[in-house]
Amino acid sequence: MPLPGLDDRMTLSEASLALGVHPFDLIRVLVALGAFPPDLHLNAEEVERVRTLGGLERWWEPDSQGEAVRRSDPIAARGIARGLCVQLIEHGLLDPTSARLDNIFRGLDADAQAIARAVLHALVQEGYLRTFNTPSGVNVTIASQHGENVLKIASGDAFPRALALLWQR
């Protein structure tokens, strides 16, 4: 028997797990939305609202184009780099459009996340991507002058040196 406001209550830790976000990031989203719960619990409806309003997206779905590109590449790190760029393009993240940085990791397993993190570092280092802080966390965007270069990575045509080192060493 469902009890209103009781059965579907989740702790912030449980809600974070359900949303695939670190609790500290969830808290920043909640504070930015003016929805931080004093009892540190959210119900299912609130969790869904946070997912939508907070822009918490899961990009690496089995049927996503980025996932398909990732799986098609015989070299795992290169596949993740290409798939990640496909995801960024698919989501239209050319500056000034941006999205939460952690969206890039959601749906990847632990090993793939570690590689994706290294890919991101390389792309930020090369200036292809730009990260910046927002009230609800860190966002990422493709630097406007590097849209073509990100496309080339996605298609596997050209890779900046710092990125290629990830699978050539």
Next chain:
Amino acid sequence: MSDDSTRDGLAPEMESPALLDALTGIAAWRERAEQEANAAVSELRAEEARITAALGELQRRLVLVEERRAQTEAKLNALDDEELLRSHQALLTALAHDQSLLLARSGAIASLRAAAKQRAEVLLRDDELQGHLREFASFAEVEATLKSLPPGYRRAILAHHDNVRRVVEPVLRELRGDTVALTAPHAPVALIASVEPSEGPPQALVILTPVSADLQTTWDQQPQDLCASVAYRVMAAAAEIAARLGAADAPIQARPYGRFLAVQIWLRDRPVKGDVKEIATAALQRAKEQARDLSAAQVELFILWLPAAVLSPPEDDEDEGSVDEDTEDEALRMIASESVSDDRLPDFLIADPDTEA
């Protein structure tokens, strides 16, 4: 003229030449004088030796006094550092103490919650109560139709619903955990806050919590206890503080401070509105007032402001081992790091229920 005068007025004959007598006298005098002088010289030499020895002793004491004065002056000069070091050690001890307290109270609260759940389960065995609960749960649908009903019906339905609510309230209170409250003594727990630098435009605000730094990576492997409650509330307060300072987009990071969790707001290069300490104290105070779970555990949060130097004290060569080197390193990194504002990539695994499974 003496009676010895000769008749012819001449001096009487002496038994030995006068000069000899004189010389003999002189020799005797000389001998006496020499003995006296030798005796005096010996005495003076002895005195001289005594004085020299005394001087040596005084000189030695002078050196000792000079050394002690120098040491005392050095101690005096080192009092600031010593004070910082002792304050830092006290800070670490207090964090460890408060962490133990939070863990102990978390355990006690968990037991009380389990007991409340058991009581609720016992109550829920009552079929009649279950019927009331079903009715109570379905009231939302009824409520939507109330407006269309005549006032008399509406009043009757609402009165009935109030009765049902009174009946089910005890079990709801158990399920919500409203009955959970420790009878343990009131326990203060400190949050340590610090602004860097102490004077001038603030560059960073740090809040140290008595929560294990491991929470950052193990939050999904443990229940949300009082330690998590403190950490989550501090993070929420930090976000609120940044927003109220007009720096909502300032980097806010949870980082290890030794084995404890610290939350820091990097304000560098951001013009802030208002007084950082005032705004932070108010936000943390609000967080404390909202924390019913901590009240139920008889835990009260206190906010203590310390100079940033206490968080990263000078190195102490004399008292090795008294300060956890890792802690010190972390503190220094935390306060002094220039690169943190560029460290924007998350350094944790994004939890995902699907991939976790």
